[in-house]
Amino acid sequence: DAGVIQSPRHEVTEMGQEVTLRCKPISGHNSLFWYRQTMMRGLELLIYFNNNVPIDDSGMPEDRFSAKMPNASFSTLKIQPSEPRDSAVYFCASKDREYQPQHFGDGTRLSIL
Amino acid sequence: AQSVTQPDIHITVSEGASLELRCNYSYGATPYLFWYVQSPGQGLQLLLKYFSGDTLVQGIKGFEAEFKRSQSSFNLRKPSVHWSDAAEYFCAVGATSGTYKYIFGTGTRLKVLA
Numbered sequence: 001d002a003g004v005i006q007s008p009r010h011e012v013t014e015m016g017q018e019v020t021l022r023c024k025p026i027s028g029h030n031s032l033f034w035y036r037q038t039m040m041r042g043l044e045l046l047i048y049f050n051n052n053v054p055i056d057d058s059g060m061p062e063d064r065f066s067a068k069m070p071n072a073s074f075s076t077l078k079i080q081p082s083e084p085r086d087s088a089v090y091f092c093a094s095k096d097r098e099y100q101p102q103h104f105g106d107g108t109r110l111s112i113l
Numbered sequence: 114a115q116s117v118t119q120p121d122i123h124i125t126v127s128e129g130a131s132l133e134l135r136c137n138y139s140y141g142a143t144p145y146l147f148w149y150v151q152s153p154g155q156g157l158q159l160l161l162k163y164f165s166g167d168t169l170v171q172g173i174k175g176f177e178a179e180f181k182r183s184q185s186s187f188n189l190r191k192p193s194v195h196w197s198d199a200a201e202y203f204c205a206v207g208a209t210s211g212t213y214k215y216i217f218g219t220g221t222r223l224k225v226l227a
Contacts, residue, residue: 004156031213043157043217045201056214091156095213099164101147102215104156 012111018080025094026045035091119218134189136204145207146187152200199225
């Protein structure tokens, strides 16, 4: 089975630009998670969806961040406008049933200049 | 509130030596517990999980972990470390009901000396 697929793997853009990160969860998984990883703050949960519905977005740092899951096989995390402090590795993870672990994608390394 | 503590930020061991990475958790009931490994430039890969039953769980790559309720610990062990085990290791705790969120520890970076 294909794992969680994230795109792009790397993104370099200038401050103020809109950034869109994409995630395709494992087929059949009904929960999806967006994380951010930095040296200073470690791994932070930004938002998670269950059955395409956002359940907890308390980790979204600011209104500049938004996430959508229009269907079971696709999610986006958008930053608009981007700032240098948004530079990090962003991970997407998915899981199926309640007692199963989360499976992570390889991440998107985002650099905002 | 749930929390996970990995007291060792860095650990260095020689190849062939045994390894134990510590993880302590705080949770009101029996949690779900996980160990993940992250190699440079990669995502987190699941090593093993504990949900219930036998408190000694076996994982991939020769790793095992033991759940000790009395000590609120879930330490990861490997009897003989290989150079390819150099990576960062994360312990995570999940709730047994109500939410699918995990709380991750801050990670332990393992260095292996040849």
